[in-house]
Amino acid sequence: MLIAEPLQRAIDELSKLPSIGRKTALRLALYLLKSEKADVELFVKSLIELKEKIKFCSICSNITVDEICDVCKSRKRDRSIICIVEEASDIIAIERTNEYNGLYHVLGGVLSPLSGKDADSLNIHKLIERVENSEVKEILVALNPDTEGETTTLYLAKLLKPFGIRISRIARGLPIGGDLEFADEATIGRAVLGRVDL
Amino acid sequence: MLIAEPLQRAIDELSKLPSIGRKTALRLALYLLKSEKADVELFVKSLIELKEKIKFCSICSNITVDEICDVCKSRKRDRSIICIVEEASDIIAIERTNEYNGLYHVLGGVLSPLSGKDADSLNIHKLIERVENSEVKEILVALNPDTEGETTTLYLAKLLKPFGIRISRIARGLPIGGDLEFADEATIGRAVLGRVDL
Numbered sequence: 288m289l290i291a292e293p294l295q296r297a298i299d300e301l302s303k304l305p306s307i308g309r310k311t312a313l314r315l316a317l318y319l320l321k322s323e324k325a326d327v328e329l330f331v332k333s334l335i336e337l338k339e340k341i342k343f344c345s346i347c348s349n350i351t352v353d354e355i356c357d358v359c360k361s362r363k364r365d366r367s368i369i370c371i372v373e374e375a376s377d378i379i380a381i382e383r384t385n386e387y388n389g390l391y392h393v394l395g396g397v398l399s400p401l402s403g404k405d406a407d408s409l410n411i412h413k414l415i416e417r418v419e420n421s422e423v424k425e426i427l428v429a430l431n432p433d434t435e436g437e438t439t440t441l442y443l444a445k446l447l448k449p450f451g452i453r454i455s456r457i458a459r460g461l462p463i464g465g466d467l468e469f470a471d472e473a474t475i476g477r478a479v480l481g482r483v484d485l
Numbered sequence: 486m487l488i489a490e491p492l493q494r495a496i497d498e499l500s501k502l503p504s505i506g507r508k509t510a511l512r513l514a515l516y517l518l519k520s521e522k523a524d525v526e527l528f529v530k531s532l533i534e535l536k537e538k539i540k541f542c543s544i545c546s547n548i549t550v551d552e553i554c555d556v557c558k559s560r561k562r563d564r565s566i567i568c569i570v571e572e573a574s575d576i577i578a579i580e581r582t583n584e585y586n587g588l589y590h591v592l593g594g595v596l597s598p599l600s601g602k603d604a605d606s607l608n609i610h611k612l613i614e615r616v617e618n619s620e621v622k623e624i625l626v627a628l629n630p631d632t633e634g635e636t637t638t639l640y641l642a643k644l645l646k647p648f649g650i651r652i653s654r655i656a657r658g659l660p661i662g663g664d665l666e667f668a669d670e671a672t673i674g675r676a677v678l679g680r681v682d683l
Binding site for chain 2: 314
């Protein structure tokens with residue numbers, strides 16, 4: 288017995304999503320199959336509207352429903368600091384902390400020669416424009432603490448140095464609630480090097 | 486900053502899916518946002534067609550695009566044995582083994598007083614009709630080997646006993662590729678009790 292064709296197609300499409308394998312895709316498809324028709328219509332509508340209504344901010348490439356995003360529009364934000372992140376989802380993560388009140392800039396990736404991501408494919412050109420034409424005093428680089436993130440951070444630091452502004456990056460160290468005993472050497476090493484006075 | 490409303494709605498809808506939490510839902514939504522419009526349209530279309538085209542077989546409640554499913558229609562299947570499964574997805578799993586050539590019957594759940602599933606809410610009435618009105622000689626119960634599955638298996642065995650047909654259930658024992666050392670006591674116990682002659 289073959290799987291009925293519409294079900295097979297739904298499984299194929301669902302398993303294209305990141306972190307969804309074929310077994311999970313089958314489970315999701317059967318869940319939708321058993322759901323009320325109205326619920327599935329709501330589900331599908333939300334995805335269509337996601338694609339139709341969401342744009343990317345023309346200044347920082349953050350997610351927005353307008354031409355310019357809420358952060359870039361806001362008069363309450365500190366316009367002298369720009370935080371560089373890899374993806375728009377990182378902005379959501381940083382905003383949740385309530386510890387940052389500056390602007391953002393979404394790179395759209397990190398330097399990764401193996402997957403063909405070079406400086407030209409990143410949103411760097413617009414960043415330089417912003418630094419040149421505004422009152423920016425500090426660039427805070429908030430990329431993931433892995434090889435690609437580190438490489439990109441160093442690349443950006445070198446690139447932005449001539450502008451004579453402060454260039455910082457988010458601290459590396461032990462995560463809150465972490466355990467010294469189980470942390471890896473690299474993290475403990477960074478935590479020791481980055482020690483702060485009490 | 487709040488998350489843009491269409492994105493928030495897509496996250497809400499995606500996180501209703503089983504095994505999808507809010508963080509995964511955000512990741513999936515951002516993935517769809519970055520995908521080509523045509524790809525998202527294909528994705529959405531597959532879900533709409535899944536809901537519109539797939540029906541449940543009027544005999545066994547298997548998934549089908551017609552009134553009656555491929556298994557019930559087929560002339561090559563052994564009509565003297567019916568395998569009882571909890572969900573239509575279990576049929577797919579059993580069909581993949583190529584070890585079973587009989588018919589199926591989807592119960593649509595198992596007895597579970599805690600979640601309000603009693604015998605009336607299961608697809609049992611139609612099963613009795615099938616046993617009464619056809620040449621069925623054996624019922625093979627293939628429910629999950631957990632408390633609810635066991636309870637339901639015993640319930641069905643008692644219910645079907647008056648018909649004087651053979652009632653069997655799939656074997657419990659060590660899974661192929663499993664390790665005796667790491668198997669739990671219940672599984673090893675069943676494997677010993679269910680030993681077969683060589």
